[in-house]
Amino acid sequence: MLLAHISDLHLDGTERVTERTARVVAYLNGLTRRPDAVLVAGDIAEHGTPGEYAEAARLLDALDAPVFTCPGNHDDRAAYRKVLLGEPETTGPVNRLHHVAGHALLLCDSTIPGEDAGLLDDETLDWLARALDELGDTPAIPAFHHPPALLHHPYVDSMTLTNADRLAEVLEGRPTVPAVLTGHAHTPAATTFAGRPLLVAPGVVSTLRLPWESGEGLTDRVAPPGVAFHVVEGDGRVTTHFRVVP
Numbered sequence: 001m002l003l004a005h006i007s008d009l010h011l012d013g014t015e016r017v018t019e020r021t022a023r024v025v026a027y028l029n030g031l032t033r034r035p036d037a038v039l040v041a042g043d044i045a046e047h048g049t050p051g052e053y054a055e056a057a058r059l060l061d062a063l064d065a066p067v068f069t070c071p072g073n074h075d076d077r078a079a080y081r082k083v084l085l086g087e088p089e090t091t092g093p094v095n096r097l098h099h100v101a102g103h104a105l106l107l108c109d110s111t112i113p114g115e116d117a118g119l120l121d122d123e124t125l126d127w128l129a130r131a132l133d134e135l136g137d138t139p140a141i142p143a144f145h146h147p148p149a150l151l152h153h154p155y156v157d158s159m160t161l162t163n164a165d166r167l168a169e170v171l172e173g174r175p176t177v178p179a180v181l182t183g184h185a186h187t188p189a190a191t192t193f194a195g196r197p198l199l200v201a202p203g204v205v206s207t208l209r210l211p212w213e214s215g216e217g218l219t220d221r222v223a224p225p226g227v228a229f230h231v232v233e234g235d236g237r238v239t240t241h242f243r244v245v246p
């Protein structure tokens, strides 16, 4: 399976931000192999307004591959559901299972409405555990917004997933999960969580400055947007390539 993984579009109606997402869409549509899916790991809108999701739908509908999304801390569950998913405006967690090329993508809602930090609530953790059991031997990749591990950046680490231990309990003894995918950090990163790769997509809207990098401010808004490509083999081996989109 070839999975393209992007995150943190933060669409706000401004030309700069729209252009960056459009640039990534054009890049993905220009690949010589169509990805089996494009994953957008949250912070799709900047303010969570219906207009921002209408723009997201317009931009993402242009992708020449199936697109799957999950919400981030900037997203609004009700508007996200109504405009992006075409569903009633309920406010519970948005959890979705999709089958992609012999694999399952488990898109979980790690948001706490009104807060920047993340949480997989009981409903979501129960859903995830049940889905993994029902999937049997099918390789299954959970994806959500907040990284469940410290990334050694004080800003991001102050708003990470607050109950990563509960997720680790769910993954324990479930070897069909080859990796965990997230966004939120606005920097391409690879680490481990619960004994498997934890792969963080680069940001489309901006790139986080690492504490040891020079430059003014928290983020670099000039650095190009990025994409992660994950090649997932049947035996569960995951190879990741990070790319910038000039």
Ligand SMILES: [Fe+2]
Residues within 6 Å of the ligand: 008, 010, 043, 072, 184, 185, 186
């Ligand atoms: Fe973000």
Ligand SMILES: [Fe+2]
Residues within 6 Å of the ligand: 043, 072, 073, 074, 145, 183, 184, 185
């Ligand atoms: Fe975020």
